[in-house]
Amino acid sequence: MKKALFFYLLLSLALVELQAQAWNKSKGSGYVQVSSTFLSYDRLLNGSEESVDLKRKITDNTVQLYGEIGLSNKLNAIVILPYKFTASSDNITAAKNDPFTEDTLESGSLNGFSNPELGIRFGLLNKSIVLSAQLTVGARLHQYDSTTGLQIGYDAWLVNPILMVGKGWSENYLQAGLGIRLNTGLYSQNFVAMIEGGQKFFDGKTFLALRFDVKIPLTKGTFDEGNAIQTALFRDNSSYISPGVKVIQSLSDHLFLNLAIYGAVYSEFEGGNATLNAAVAYEW
Secondary structure: OHHHHHHHHHOEOOOOOOOOOOOOOOOOOEEEEEEEEEOEEEEEEEOOOOOEEEEEEEEEEEEEEEEEEEOOOOEEEEEEEEEEEEEEOOOOOOOOOOOOOOOOOOOEEEEEEOOOEEEEEEEEEEOOOEEEEEEEEEOOOOEEOOOOOOEEOOOOOEEEEEEEEEEEOOOEEEEEEEEEEEEOOOOOOEEEEEEEEEEEEOOOOEEEEEEEEEEEEOOOOOOOOHHHHHOOOOOOOOEEEEEEEEEEEEOOOOEEEEEEEEOOOEEEEEEOEOEEEEEEEEEO
């Protein structure tokens, strides 16, 4: 039982992490990060039901630019620019639990930008407890190949209002966020949340953080996903409860290396395997 639970915790998803934090940058200061996320899977997680095997392995890798700058001590501007590399393998494997027995998708690849976002964060309170409100808008940028089932981006505009609260101490911090991910078109509307705590080690040069991300549909979407239902890429009505571990290593006063791994204690309509993230960040 313990072994099975541990394995399921290692199953994870191509989640869109709730890109928010409670603390604002001061006027003129900023933060920029270039990250790579790696995911490869041959099964689809299906909530409390048995997972669905795939005939072809799917890879979903992302290179993303994230940046924020202080326009004032209370107002920050945010940009998120992801570029996707998706592919399905040439080899066909024997799928034990495959509901699509009569439909074998072609192999191939699909690359491109995915829903770039612009936004602002406004500081509401900056005392022993920090409170801020963030709003990002994602552009409608979508690609779909019906022969391979590969898909990049949601075929919708994304509006993401988030309320964040945080508290910091000399050696650790705790923050949490609640928000809504609204989509135009026929997609579901979603509740999103996160909680994260971190602790300093090694003379303050290393941060170890634990994090939980949650996404739950509030409405039932009816977007026509076509063959993309077989690849778990940008699925409508997807949900997850995802724990993660992050390590932030200071390389200098302004340069940082960030590493993370995410799992899923519950997930529906997502690919199942370890999601790994590596990033280099610069702060001024």
